[in-house]
Amino acid sequence: MSINDIPLDIVINSIAIAGLLLVLYLYRISKKSTIATKDPKKKRTINTATFGGIQEDSEPSLKLRNPKDVPEPSDEFKSFELLDDVINDKQRKIIDNASSLKKPHPLLMSLTRDINDPKELMDIIKNDPELVVKVIKVANSSLFALRKSITTINHAIVYLGVLQAKNIAMQFALEHSAEFISQEQKRAYHRIWKASFLASSIGLLIAKDLKMDNSAELSTRCLLDYLGDISLLTAKPEIATFYLNNTSFFERVLNIQNILGTNASIMGKAFAKNAQLPEEIVESLGANTLPLVDKLKDSELSLEQQGVVAFSYIICRITDMIVFERAMDNVNIDEISYAETGCESFFHSEALVQHYGLGRINSTLRKAKFRQDVASIVDRLALNS
Incomplete structure (x- = not known):
């Protein structure tokens, strides 16, 4: 029997079934591909708090x-x-x-704490007048391009933000612990x-x-x-x-x-x-x-x-x-x-x-x-x- 002798409705149904099987096969392949990327042997990454x-x-x-x-x-x-x-x-x-x-520097340990309150940071920094002056000086430097000068440590903390002011103070506290004997150093x-x-x-x-x-x-x-x-x-x-x-x-x-x-x-x-x-x-x-x-x-x-x-x-x-x-x-x-x-x-x-x-x-x-x-x-x- 040649293909010309097969009734048309049988040919159409066969093509439809073949097409359906192909779709199902491709779907399973795609699922396998997705699952394969989730390698159970792979170390999971860390998602902590x-x-x-x-x-x-x-x-x-x-x-x-x-x-x-x-x-x-x-x-x-x-x-x-x-x-x-x-x-x-x-x-x-x-x-x-x-x-x-x-x-x-005696304030270094206090500055490493988790500080979120401007008043708490101000209470720490104000204990060292030299640290106060240095933080204000940096706040007024070209690094922050102020339009109006900052004259108080409270203003500096509010303008810079607690984190930025704390980190600057910490840097100067670290500098306090260093001594330099040459210009290169x-x-x-x-x-x-x-x-x-x-x-x-x-x-x-x-x-x-x-x-x-x-x-x-x-x-x-x-x-x-x-x-x-x-x-x-x-x-x-x-x-x-x-x-x-x-x-x-x-x-x-x-x-x-x-x-x-x-x-x-x-x-x-x-x-x-x-x-x-x-x-x-x-x-x-x-x-x-x-x-x-x-x-x-x-x-x-x-x-x-x-x-x-x-x-x-x-x-x-x-x-x-x-x-x-x-x-x-x-x-x-x-x-x-x-x-x-x-x-x-x-x-x-x-x-x-x-x-x-x-x-x-x-x-x-x-x-x-x-x-x-x-x-x-x-x-x-x-x-x-």
Whole structure:
């Protein structure tokens, strides 16, 4: 029997049935594809109260670079071992030298508290007339481009906002703990000061854009990430060159470890402990370089603390590219990845972003408004001065 001998109604019904079966098959395939993306073996990202604004897994990488075009990390990076504790007398001596130069500012511990009330902050700052003068001076600087001068600390706090005023006061409290014996050392410190200010500002912009429920805490934490650098610079003026000569974060860590047998994480933790800062800050500062070597998830910190460290690490490495490496004049990267930045400090960043559910940071980085806000801050900081 040829196809011409088959009744027309049977042919039509057969085609209809075949079409229905095809639709059902394609539907099942699409469902399988959807389910397959939810890999049951995949580690879930962290959605704690601290990161309440992030409710989804990380966005996929844009894959902006062909893998063949991405350079291999240096041999130094591949073989690098991060020191994570005081292991010998040389380290102990350096830490003691940094700690004994000047006692931490008596108000530093109070300023690290979660402060939301302007009156509470004013009551803290007004106890140190020098701190009052310095906060007012910064408020009247070109950084904020005021049309009318601010003359009282209360006005400064109201205008700047509690968080901004607190972070500025904290920076000056940290400066109180440092002593400088050379112009190069002083220049390096002011570069670190600008980096900490920019990091806290970028951290706040991103945390607010992602609707994180502790944006103020994260902003302050980004500022404190540079505490170890201040301690190192105070103890050893000769390392100032690593903050002035376009040195990358990894090169800075590597060279300082080779020269001094310690690093900013160890020093920051020691300083914070000496200043009697909250224990969670002490411990997280001691872990703030672990993302460089992909060991944060193996630390003894709680998952929430690890998330804070991961967020701060990402923000501070972006800041480093602007302030210290001068690899860019603004945040002109589209994603947090080694392929995009070509910077070894981001080598493990995609895994970091995925593990801690921080992928939506990439969306913020691409927003024109965010880039404009950061560019404005960078311009007012006058990094070349």
